[in-house]
Amino acid sequence: MKEILKQKASKIKLLITDCDGVLTDAGVYYGQDGEYLKKFNIRDGMGVERLRKLAGVETAIITGEKSPSVITRAQKLQITEVHLFVKDKPQVLKEIIARLQLEKEEIAYIGDDYNDLEVMKLVRLTASPADALPAIKNTVDYVCQAKGGEGCYREFAELIIDAKNDTVAALPIKSGVITLSNGRKIGPGQPSYIIAEIGINHNGSLETAKQLIDEAVTAKADAVKFQKRTPEICVPRDQWEIMRDTPWGRMSYIDYKRKTEFGIAEYATIDQYCKKVGIDWFVSAWDAPSVDFMEQFDTILYKLASASLTDFELIERILETGRPLMLSSGMSTMKEIENALRFVNDFDPNYPVFLAHSTSAYPCKPEELNLRMINTLANKFPGIPIGYSGHETGLATTVAAVALGATFVERHFTLDRAMWGSDHAASVEPQGFQRLVRDIRDIETAAGDGIKQVYESELAPMKRLRVNIGEEYKTKPLV
Known part of the structure; x- marks a missing residue:
């Protein structure tokens, strides 16, 4: 594959296809009741499914046809963007681009006739079947070897899949072990790095935060983690004045969020206290100003919450600090994970980055934990330490995550699960956290060296x- 074609194909997020002459053989068929039918190639259907599964790319159909068989075929293949009897293809494409918030570089189009020429000018990558009109074949980036209705769509889809897989494989294989500034190593072959996430479970109380730190030390956790936000940035403006019942009385949502945020005095105390008791500490930063704020302290790393995995402005600000970055992958597709890691790689191929498997449900049902994703991520991104951020209510599944290879684990931590607040119900209490650390260390000891x-x-x-x-x-x- 030519390099420029590969680069174009690797950026595609949506493949749009004409129907008649591409997905079908352009023949005219009628059913016994005179309805207008179409003959589709089964390989093209598999191409739609493979493109979705292996490359995260969806398919759309824009056609001047109005055949019931097109609708039936699209439903079977779970194609939701289906536009029939279209007289103005460029206008429909513009509407799709605006609604899906796509860029020209993220769209490919495969067509075969003169009415496809104008729409092809609006996309980055174009293709045609082998039997397309000469003017079309002379215009497109790629001419398929297969004819319309004989697998040309599948051929083009495989080209995009190969380009995307090649791009992901091009990410450099890292060493697999990251050394923090205090000398602690995290990665395969090292003891799992166990994080007690205090988050906002301190409920705005510094004394509660210190109690949680003490309990984390007693449990022999490696680190405690907080969350730092700028409420005026992170809370949508239309939610500011919604009234809430809180431990401090009834107040607006924005005031409540301000109440739970620690400032310079509290974090200075936390910094000194963690150094005194000998435990690492860091935060999940939810916006760029929060990163600027945290740079007043020499924390061990930065965590990026699952909700922020697509916030590249925030990721870039963290990368500028040079501190190790721990990404969490809840509520994310594999494509979004790849995009985040590629962004880090483009900034610095050797940047120290971790990746945590997570499911963002609070609390999370066991059937949605999907712990085998730990192995999937480790195989897909060799050399990047893979961990687990859990939101379930029990302990056994987190221990199992370590047995499956998680090089670090994170669980929400609370003094009492019955306390007021959104995260307490999915948190672990002090005695539970002690058992969690004990069981993880027992698993690591029991794993042995594999030599009989x-x-x-x-x-x-x-x-x-x-x-x-x-x-x-x-x-x-x-x-």
Whole structure:
């Protein structure tokens, strides 16, 4: 594939196709009742599904046809952007671009006739079947070897899939282990880095925050994490004056959010207190001014909440600090994860970045935890330490995440799950967190090195129970 064609194809988010002459063979067929039918190629249908599954690219149909078979075929393939009996294709395309907030570079189009020429001028990447009109074939970026209705759409779809997979594979393979500024290593082969997320569970009380830090130290957690927001940026303007019942009385939502935010005095105290008791601390920064604020302190890293994975302005501000970045992937598609990691890679191929699997439900049902994603992410992004940010109510699944390879884990932490606030119900209480850390360390110890050996503790049962004992063990004394 030519490099410029690959670059264009790697950016595509939507593939738009004409119908007659592309998805069909341009023949005219009628049913027994005289209805206007179309003959589709089954390989093209598989192309739609593969493009969605493997590249995160959806398909749209814009056609001048008005056949019921087109509607039926689109429904079967779960194509929701279907525009029939279109007289002005460019206008329909402009409407799609505006509604889906797409750029020209993110759209591809495959057509075969003169009425496709104007719409092709509005997109980045174009293609045609092998039997398209000469003027079309001379205009497009790619001419398929297959004819219309004989797999040309599938051929073009595979080109886009290959380009996107090549782009992801081009991300540099990192070392796999990241060393923090205090010397602590996080990655495969290292003890899991266990984070007690205090978040906003302090409910605006510095004393509660200090109690939570003390309990995290007692539990032998590696770090505590808070959240830092600028309420005027993070709270939508239309929600500011909504009245809420709070522990401080009834107040507007914006005032409530201000009440729960710590300022310079509180974080200065937290900074000193964590240093005193010997535990790492950092924050999830939700906006660029919050990053500027936190740069007053020498925190160990920055966390990016799942909700911020597509906020590239915020990501860039964090990257400018040079501190390690921990991304969380809840409420995100694989494509959005790839885009975030590619953004980091474009900034600095060697930037220290972590990735946490997460499902953003509070609390999260076991059937939605999808812990096998830990292995999926590790295989897809080799060299990037993969972890787990959990919002479930139990402990066993977080321990299982470590058994599956999570190099760090994060759970919300509270003094009492019955306390007022949005995150307490999906949080772990102090005694539970102690058990969590204990069980994770037991799992790590029990994992061993994978090399089969006979332990000294097995010699007595061997001599008592085994019929034929190896010569090397017959004279070996019991311990």
